[in-house]
Amino acid sequence: METPATQDPARPLIELNALEKTYQAGGVLIHALRPTDLVIRRGTFVTVMGPSGSGKSTLLNLFGLLMRPTSGSYRLDGREVSRLDDDATSAVRCRLIGMVFQSFNLLSHLTILENVCVPMQYAGLSRGAMRQRGRDLLDQFGLAGRYGSRPTQLSGGQCQRVAIARSLANDPPVILADEPTGNLDERTGQEVMQIFQGLHAAGKTIIMVTHNPVYRKFATQMVTIHDGRATEE
Amino acid sequence: MRSLELALTVYASLTRHLVRSLLATLGIVLGIAAVVAMLAIGEGGRQEALRQIESQGVDNIILRSVKPTEGIVQQSSRSFTQRYGITQGDVDHVQGVFQNVRLIVPVMDVRRDIYQGQQTTDIKAVATIPAFLEVTRCRLVDRRSRFLTPTDGQVLDPVCVVGVKAARRLFGHLDPLGRNVVIGNVSFRVVGLFESPGGGRLGGQYELNNTVVMPLETARSLWGGITMRMGRGVAEQVDYDFLYVSARDVDAIPGTAGRLRTYLRAAHTQADYEVLVPYELMQSARKTRRIFTIVMTSIAAISLLVGGIGIMNIMLANIFERTREIGVRRALGARKRDILWQFLAESVLLTSIGGALGAGLGIGTSAAAEWFSKMGGDSGITAVVTPESLVVALAVSVATGITFGTHPAWKAAQLDPLTALRHE
Ligand SMILES: Nc1ncnc2c1ncn2[C@@H]1O[C@H](COP(=O)(O)OP(=O)(O)O)[C@@H](O)[C@H]1O
Ligand SMILES: [Mg+2]
Numbered sequence: 001m002e003t004p005a006t007q008d009p010a011r012p013l014i015e016l017n018a019l020e021k022t023y024q025a026g027g028v029l030i031h032a033l034r035p036t037d038l039v040i041r042r043g044t045f046v047t048v049m050g051p052s053g054s055g056k057s058t059l060l061n062l063f064g065l066l067m068r069p070t071s072g073s074y075r076l077d078g079r080e081v082s083r084l085d086d087d088a089t090s091a092v093r094c095r096l097i098g099m100v101f102q103s104f105n106l107l108s109h110l111t112i113l114e115n116v117c118v119p120m121q122y123a124g125l126s127r128g129a130m131r132q133r134g135r136d137l138l139d140q141f142g143l144a145g146r147y148g149s150r151p152t153q154l155s156g157g158q159c160q161r162v163a164i165a166r167s168l169a170n171d172p173p174v175i176l177a178d179e180p181t182g183n184l185d186e187r188t189g190q191e192v193m194q195i196f197q198g199l200h201a202a203g204k205t206i207i208m209v210t211h212n213p214v215y216r217k218f219a220t221q222m223v224t225i226h227d228g229r230a231t232e233e
Numbered sequence: 234m235r236s237l238e239l240a241l242t243v244y245a246s247l248t249r250h251l252v253r254s255l256l257a258t259l260g261i262v263l264g265i266a267a268v269v270a271m272l273a274i275g276e277g278g279r280q281e282a283l284r285q286i287e288s289q290g291v292d293n294i295i296l297r298s299v300k301p302t303e304g305i306v307q308q309s310s311r312s313f314t315q316r317y318g319i320t321q322g323d324v325d326h327v328q329g330v331f332q333n334v335r336l337i338v339p340v341m342d343v344r345r346d347i348y349q350g351q352q353t354t355d356i357k358a359v360a361t362i363p364a365f366l367e368v369t370r371c372r373l374v375d376r377r378s379r380f381l382t383p384t385d386g387q388v389l390d391p392v393c394v395v396g397v398k399a400a401r402r403l404f405g406h407l408d409p410l411g412r413n414v415v416i417g418n419v420s421f422r423v424v425g426l427f428e429s430p431g432g433g434r435l436g437g438q439y440e441l442n443n444t445v446v447m448p449l450e451t452a453r454s455l456w457g458g459i460t461m462r463m464g465r466g467v468a469e470q471v472d473y474d475f476l477y478v479s480a481r482d483v484d485a486i487p488g489t490a491g492r493l494r495t496y497l498r499a500a501h502t503q504a505d506y507e508v509l510v511p512y513e514l515m516q517s518a519r520k521t522r523r524i525f526t527i528v529m530t531s532i533a534a535i536s537l538l539v540g541g542i543g544i545m546n547i548m549l550a551n552i553f554e555r556t557r558e559i560g561v562r563r564a565l566g567a568r569k570r571d572i573l574w575q576f577l578a579e580s581v582l583l584t585s586i587g588g589a590l591g592a593g594l595g596i597g598t599s600a601a602a603e604w605f606s607k608m609g610g611d612s613g614i615t616a617v618v619t620p621e622s623l624v625v626a627l628a629v630s631v632a633t634g635i636t637f638g639t640h641p642a643w644k645a646a647q648l649d650p651l652t653a654l655r656h657e
Contacts, residue, residue: 064564109245118565121235
């Protein structure tokens with residue numbers, strides 16, 4: 001069902017063509033995202049900035065296949081993914097996209113190792129393999145020996161590191177992050193940004209919504225949105 | 234998701250609200266407990282009834298003499314002797330006319346007390362023929378024992394064969410063989426010891442193990458061709474108290490019983506007999522059991538309906554509380570069916586735990602019921618928990634989980650991922 005990532009460097013990882021999202025709210029048409037063309041190549045670090053309510057999350061949720069566009073096309077790794085059925089959409093989310101949220105979204109009744117393993121469960125990995133990879137990922141983000149901890153026992157920065165580890169579980173080519181430092185203090189935010197920088201250096205494509213203009217320095221491609229209108233700088 | 238992972242995921246979710254989850258299964262626990270306990274008591278009753286019936290012999294038809302009710306006594310008792318019951322004429326008729334009959338065994342209650350020292354006992358003395366042992370499904374105990382033989386009747390020896398319970402009463406731990414039993418005013422030598430393995434009753438009346446058996450001819454020679462007892466100024470005359478008619482095979486029973494009833498209706502002017510057909514009792518026991526099953530099923534269905542609705546409610550509440558978890562799982566790649574399976578498995582696990590607890594409670598309840606019913610005396614209800622009933626209990630719990638868990642699980646699977654993810 002999934003086409004394996006064909007690592008053709010010439011082909012863009014993401015191509016948007018007139019992608020549009022509108023809402024009908026109380027008889028009023030809201031243009032959350034006006035028709036947008038955008039090309040994102042492999043290994044790019046994209047920042048998405050704009051005022052509150054401008055449509056940043058809408059764009060990211062479209063990338064993450066958490067909503068369907070009203071019209072237009074979204075090609076991910078050469079394949080039109082905006083009109084797949086629910087199972088195929090789930091498979092793309094599972095294997096090609098990693099997601100990091102502002103509020104971490106860890107499952108509080110599971111250990112952090114189990115949290116990291118969730119995407120691998122849906123990829124059908126064996127228990128042994130997924131736990132091994134889960135431990136490796138946690139080690140990589142400075143959480144060695146904390147495997148059995150619950151999210152409530154960790155600081156915000158640690159939680160976000162677990163969430164980043166989880167987003168990498170199935171080794172997806174693209175990581176989406178919607179204000180990942182929004183719930184963190186300045187210093188912890190810096191640490192998390194350094195992790196993203198490391199991932200970018202390792203070849204991941206990163207698309208990040210952020211409010212903080214300081215973080216522009218990490219970007220290799222910058223998108224700004226105003227009132228649903230996305231422009232590249 | 235692999236099934237091991239599914240199981241562990243479900244386990245982790247359940248243990249989060251263990252107390253609440255167990256409370257939610259209370260309806261299932263009670264429903265299954267009721268099912269298991271009632272199945273056990275029903276099965277105990279059925280086995281007991283079957284044992285009773287089978288100990289009478291399914292290929293037997295048993296006639297019993299019954300003293301007619303008062304009104305008829307007045308009319309027919311011009312003389313001082315009241316004559317009723319199975320007659321020699323009846324025996325001769327059956328012997329002469331009936332086909333498909335293998336054995337005919339008349340039994341007479343000698344109506345004499347049996348003494349232990351100076352004390353009378355409740356042991357029954359009856360007179361019969363050698364085939365008695367076979368038709369009553371009894372067997373000899375002790376190698377040296379023998380039963381009555383035709384010769385005993387010819388030589389009119391005062392010999393008897395004693396049931397095991399009677400022997401214990403009369404002789405305690407002493408060897409009964411060769412000792413004497415005083416019946417009426419006559420001393421009988423014990424030549425054998427017998428036992429009814431099923432604890433059967435003679436004609437459904439006297440406990441076989443508590444009887445002493447002597448040859449018919451001996452009884453007649455001692456006390457005359459008839460047995461009599463003075464009671465309220467009227468003497469009774471009864472040829473035979475019981476008549477065992479043993480058919481060649483079970484298939485011949487309905488026809489033979491029918492003909493016998495027809496004959497007896499014509500030959501007897503009063504209702505002074507009763508026809509017992511163990512085979513028919515078995516058929517009606519089956520019918521009773523079917524009614525019992527229907528009642529049982531209704532009770533089970535109602536309690537499981539109530540329990541199932543409880544499960545559905547708790548699962549709906551669960552899913553509402555965990556909307557965000559569902560959103561997260563969907564965002565991380567779960568398909569609709571992964572969510573469906575997760576919550577369906579959770580409700581099935583819940584009802585299965587409820588079922589297991591209920592089965593335990595049911596076993597305990599039936600054991601307690603048995604214990605309480607036997608507290609006063611030696612007889613009471615018997616509870617038999619069969620493996621089948623436990624399988625039924627488990628299957629019913631699983632089915633309840635599926636039935637009432639499907640709707641909540643389906644709702645969970647249909648949630649929009651993004652909406653669920655934004656849920657507070
Ligand atoms: N489910 C929805 N129904 C109606 N309007 C919505 C919905 N979701 C978002 N919007 C609107 O779309 C616009 C963009 O929202 P969003 O992408 O969340 O903005 P941002 O993330 O940049 O703050 C806003 O005007 C918001 O009110
Ligand atoms: Mg937003």
